[in-house]
Amino acid sequence: MIFKRKIYEKLLAWKKEANGKKALLIEGARRIGKSTIVEEFAKNEYRSYILIDFARASEAVKDYFRQYLNDLDTFYMLLSTEYGVQLHLRESVIIFDEVQVFPKAREAINYLVADGRYDFIEIGSLISIKENVKDIVIPSEERQLKMYPLDFEEFCEALNEASLTPYIRNCFDKKVPLERSLHNKAMLLFKQYLLIGGMPMSIVAFLEGRKDFGKADLEKRDILALYRNDIMKIKTQYRSKVLAIFDQIPGPLSRHEKRVVFNRIVQGSSAEQYEDTFFWLSDSMIANECRRTTDPNVGLSLTESDSYIKCYLGDTGLLISHAFDENELLEDEVYKQILAGKLGLNEGMLYENAIAQMLVANGHRLFFYTQYNAEKKHNDIEIDFIISNNRKTKYKMYPIEVKSSERYSVTSLLRFKEKYKARIEDCYIIHPRNLTIHDGIICIPPYMVMCL
Secondary structure, rough: OOOOOOOOHHHHHHHHHHHOEEEEEEEEOOOOHHHHHHHHHHHOOEEEEEEEEOOOOOOHHHHHHHHHOOHHHHHHHHHHHHOOOOOOOOOOEEEOOOHHHHHHHHOOOOHHHOOOEEEEEEEEEEOOOOHOOOOOOOOEEEEEEEEOOOOOHHHHHOOOOOOOHHHHHHHHOOOOOOOOHHHHHHHHHHHHHHHOOOOOOHHHHHHHOOOOOOHHHHHHHHHHHHHHHHHHHHOOOHHHHHHHHHHOOOHHOOOEEEOOOOHHHHHOOOHHHHHHHHHHHOOOOOOEEEEEEOOOOOOHHHHHEEEEEEEEEEEEEHHHHHHHHHHHHOOOHHHHHHOOOOOOOHHHHHHHHHHHHHHHHOOEEEEEEEEEEEEOOOEEEEEEEEOOOOOOOOOEEEEEEEOOOOOOOHHHHHHHHHOHHHHHHOOEEEEOOOOOEOEEEEEHHHHHHHHH
């Protein structure tokens, strides 16, 4: 079962624009469907292709890269013979899968691209980790592209509900609510997205199991075990810290402030001690980190704080399986409660993780904002996310608050709006109800986040 993915159009654009003069490097977490969509692209858009999976490639194939890069006629002849594929000038593509496993192949990209005979696509995870780049020269003839789990729009397509998303976009553009029955339908799809997530094999299991959440959960647990196994292979100097943060991701998200409190992980620990940890989790794209900005303005990253971090799992479906064991999911009726919108604090955790996931898929870096009131001895402004239009001259930002229940306060957002009104274009609240606008705040249902 192959799902329609938006990245396919980006692959087509690269093929046309680069015209063999740049390789394409696709980064993403394990099991999000990178190899599947690239191979489908190669089958459809080229006369022939070779896929070299360096996680399984023989030493003989690796030796071709070590011995024959100065003799490309022989190099390509050996690859063609090894894989039983005839290569055609400017009509074939060679795919390096799991390229991080054999950095020598990535280093060869400049030379292979300059030769100009074929196109090259690299697929990998953990591309920037020090141990994967320490002995190579990073190729300059490489265009990088990030890939994520299926977003909500792709999820709707996978569930044969593609006709609903143009209507959602149209309503968002006009700032009008959906017709009630279609809003209810879209919310049901979003709740299914919370439970299943965007990992292709989880969706396949759900559909082939006739919409069985339990079957999807089994696939997700296999993926989480794979991620944990990846963590166990990294350098011992920060392995335990990565494992500690990974294992505890649901904990901070279930609390009100949602940020990682380092002293709760190990007594006396600080943010500086976890720098490599968050780099690994972010680079692997297992997690989406959200950093606090102290003065939201042009270039949010200029005022980010390393001491205040929220860590979201890259896929909300995985978070469900990570947060609850198999018995809890059934005994606590988690599926039933989420579909009914009655899971309380845990539902807030899932909503916020899903919004983070959707914003990242739309190309946004994640930032949040808090203001501590010394007199009241608590934060009197808390903004879950801030995104911007990324313009240098006409910069505007968009504060976002996430509310999983239908009753909530907007006091914090109104204070933020008043404090930074010259810098703000629109304010958003994400809530379960249909679209409304109050006090200049645009309140949208979570399925509309794909429009931001």
